[in-house]
Amino acid sequence: MAQNDAILPININTSRKVIHVDMDAFYASIEEREQPELRKNPLIIARDPRKTGGKGVVATANYLARQSGVHSAMSAQKALELCPKAVFQTPNFTLYRAVSDQIHEIFHEYTDKIEPIAFDEAYLDVTDNKKDIESAVEVAHQIQSEIFAKTKLTCSTGISYNKFLAKLASEYQKPVGVAVVLPEDVREFLDKLPIEKFRGVGKKTVPKMHELKIFNGKDLYQKSELYLIHNFGRFGDALYHHVRGSDDRPIEYLRERKSIGKESTYNPNLTTDNEVENELSNLARNVAIAMKKRQKHGKTLVLKLRYADFETITKRQTLTEFIENSEEAYLFYARQLFEEFGDSQRGIRLLGITMTNLASINFENITLPLFKSD
Numbered sequence: 001m002a003q004n005d006a007i008l009p010i011n012i013n014t015s016r017k018v019i020h021v022d023m024d025a026f027y028a029s030i031e032e033r034e035q036p037e038l039r040k041n042p043l044i045i046a047r048d049p050r051k052t053g054g055k056g057v058v059a060t061a062n063y064l065a066r067q068s069g070v071h072s073a074m075s076a077q078k079a080l081e082l083c084p085k086a087v088f089q090t091p092n093f094t095l096y097r098a099v100s101d102q103i104h105e106i107f108h109e110y111t112d113k114i115e116p117i118a119f120d121e122a123y124l125d126v127t128d129n130k131k132d133i134e135s136a137v138e139v140a141h142q143i144q145s146e147i148f149a150k151t152k153l154t155c156s157t158g159i160s161y162n163k164f165l166a167k168l169a170s171e172y173q174k175p176v177g178v179a180v181v182l183p184e185d186v187r188e189f190l191d192k193l194p195i196e197k198f199r200g201v202g203k204k205t206v207p208k209m210h211e212l213k214i215f216n217g218k219d220l221y222q223k224s225e226l227y228l229i230h231n232f233g234r235f236g237d238a239l240y241h242h243v244r245g246s247d248d249r250p251i252e253y254l255r256e257r258k259s260i261g262k263e264s265t266y267n268p269n270l271t272t273d274n275e276v277e278n279e280l281s282n283l284a285r286n287v288a289i290a291m292k293k294r295q296k297h298g299k300t301l302v303l304k305l306r307y308a309d310f311e312t313i314t315k316r317q318t319l320t321e322f323i324e325n326s327e328e329a330y331l332f333y334a335r336q337l338f339e340e341f342g343d344s345q346r347g348i349r350l351l352g353i354t355m356t357n358l359a360s361i362n363f364e365n366i367t368l369p370l371f372k373s374d
């Protein structure tokens with residue numbers, strides 16, 4: 001097929017700032033942190049094949065074990081043959097999940113636009129970040145330092161203007177790497193990249209690439225869009241764009257709720273403290289249910305009330321600790337605010353309780369139950 005099909009200009013959006021974070025030898029590093037004596041040995045995270053009759057696969061291995069050729073997804077038996085001196089450690093997913101939550105909390109200090117890929121890996125869109133840091137490289141440095149300070153674990157970060165390049169960058173200098181791919185460096189960076197490093201080019205595609213004499217980014221770049229579509233279908237089109245440094249996939253983040261609340265209007269108006277107490281209790285219960293559903297707790301409770309004459313006031317109570325996530329605790333603080341600022345005799349047409357200053361509940365910041373245990 002001809003190589004000189006009409007070249008359609010492609011628009012490359014370089015305005016975003018994307019960081020890809022990937023923890024180094026994640027499970028293995030956590031186990032080494034917990035048991036420092038493991039560090040001297042090749043360490044394989046898998047059930048010991050000598051105890052399972054040879055079953056099981058390797059989740060990951062520390063860098064020492066990797067020197068013997070051990071890698072993720074290999075059978076544990078094969079890993080043992082390659083590295084007989086290795087220590088085998090059964091994975092502890094509860095612990096890894098908790099560390100993952102911890103690093104996500106750090107990400108959230110910078111942006112809520114987080115797309116998790118695995119326990120230890122995420123894309124962050126820091127174009128507009130919460131700390132107003134102009135440089136994405138600076139954000140990446142800060143995240144890396146903070147992760148290390150809080151977890152004693154290292155990660156690698158890649159920074160660029162899209163996901164495809166950011167991920168390649170994070171792999172570029174692993175471990176403990178920070179690599180940036182700027183628009184002006186894309187050509188040089190991708191030209192020399194082996195074809196198997198391109199996203200989606202796996203074991204099955206590599207032989208076909210080689211058949212077509214495509215060994216690296218430079219070879220790929222020479223091929224026309226039609227040629228690549230002809231040979232690889234839709235994936236060929238993606239490759240055509242990627243090798244030009246174009247990738248418009250957004251960071252697919254879950255929108256985090258900034259607050260969780262419930263309100264009700266009353267007709268006729270509430271006119272006694274008893275009625276108010278009952279309604280606050282209903283609202284507190286519903287807020288507690290909604291908070292539990294989203295696995296959140298918060299430090300601020302906001303009481304809203306609207307009087308018969310439509311005057312509306314909101315009053316808040318902020319604690320230094322997370323407020324216990326229960327109907328009793330919410331009712332306690334809402335009642336306190338009402339006693340201080342409310343007046344049932346004026347007639348109340350609306351009440352609301354909202355929790356803000358939210359965080360995800362994890363093992364580190366869980367509040368001890370002061371009101372009751374359930």
Ligand code: DCP
Pocket residue numbers: 022023024025026027028058059060061072073118119120121174175
């Ligand atoms: N994992 C797994 N099975 C796989 C691949 C990975 O159970 N086939 C787990 C173990 C890893 C974690 O996911 O620790 C993260 O995967 P990575 O591919 O990021 O590997 P590592 O973090 O272990 O090493 P690297 O330093 O190469 O990122």
Ligand code: MG
Pocket residue numbers: 022023024025026120121
């Ligand atoms: Mg990793």
